[in-house]
Amino acid sequence: MPTRRSMNQALVAAAVALLPGTASAQALPRARSVVLVHGLFADGSCWSEVIPRLQAAGLDVTSVQNPLTTLEEAVASARRVLDRQEGPTVLVGHSFSGMIVTEVGADPKVGALVYVAARAPDAGEDYAALAGTFPTPPASAGIVYDGDEGRLTEAAFLRDFAGDLPPDRARVLFAVQQPFRKALLTGRTTRAAWRSxxxxxxxxxxxxxxDPDLERFMAKRMNAKTVELKASHLSLISQPQAVADLILEAAGRKPGRP
Incomplete structure (x- = not known):
């Protein structure tokens, strides 16, 4: 009987066969701006370690304050910020906001997409069903609800969300955790910008x-230029230089140079 792993490998092979060349083989416009979008259990300040590294390279950077209410409202918040940018822009999403990058990234102003441990659904895809074909990540058990609002418990936040950060730093991030609405998780993208x-x-x-294998599956399915970081879900904080370097590459720039 086929195992879950063998089925996932078959899915990867089938998905990659449908796609064009890799990101590195496509022409990258030299970006002027970067728009960063955060995911669940966070706010826009989670990019604070990455932002100065991008600014030092001469990029205009904006971190979106994702409302975490519905996918439609989250997409609208990112689109408003994107509309204010001048010239080619790199759109970057962490975690849940990969949904937003996938939807908004089709905008002609966007030159490249960067996913940081992020969801990357296909158009109309049921992400929960896709994730269900991989092992359930431990953090899922730490989500609690106050009526319509969901959040991570402190224990799950420190252990399963920010596990490679010093506990004192993780507790600060836990203190600014923004709850999400249940309706947010029911949204589906209408397009897949990573296809173009x-x-x-x-x-x-x-x-x-x-699950890291789910991340690998999504990255390979989109033929993305991929780096693997020995990091928790919060690589943007524990390994900000590596994340910034990937964004700089997507922006058509060399790390540390304007």
Whole structure:
């Protein structure tokens, strides 16, 4: 009987066969701007370690405050920020906001997409069903609800979300955790920008919030330029230089140079 792993490998092979060349083989416009979008259990400040590294390279950077209410409202918040950018822009999403990058990234202003341990659904795809074909990540058991709002418990946040950060740093991030609405999880993308835009993906190999093999599957399916980081779900904080370097590559720039 086929195992779950063998079935996942077959899915990867079938998906890759449908796609065009890799991101590195496509022409990358030199970006002027970067728009960063955060996911669940966070707010826009989670990019604070990456932002100065991008600014030092001469890029205009904006971190979106994702409302985490519905997918439609989250997409609208990112689109408003994107509309304010001048010239080619790199759109970057962490965790859940890969949904937003996948939807908004079709905008002609977007030159490249970067996914950081992020969801990367196909158009109309049921992400929960896709994730269900991989092992359930430990963080899922730590989600609690207050009526319509969901959040991670402190124990799950420190252990399963920010496991490679010093506990004192993780507790600060826990304190600014933004609850999400249940309706957010029911949304589906209507398009898959990664099918037409150069894409990059940072896999977190120690991730306990999204299964690392699911991240690998999504990255390979989109033929993304992929890096693997020995990091928790919060690689953007524990390994900000590596994440910034991937974004700089997507922006058509060399790390550390304007």
């Amino acid at each position: 835009k150069p894409s990059f993906y940072a896999v977190s190999t120690e991730d306990r919030t999204i």
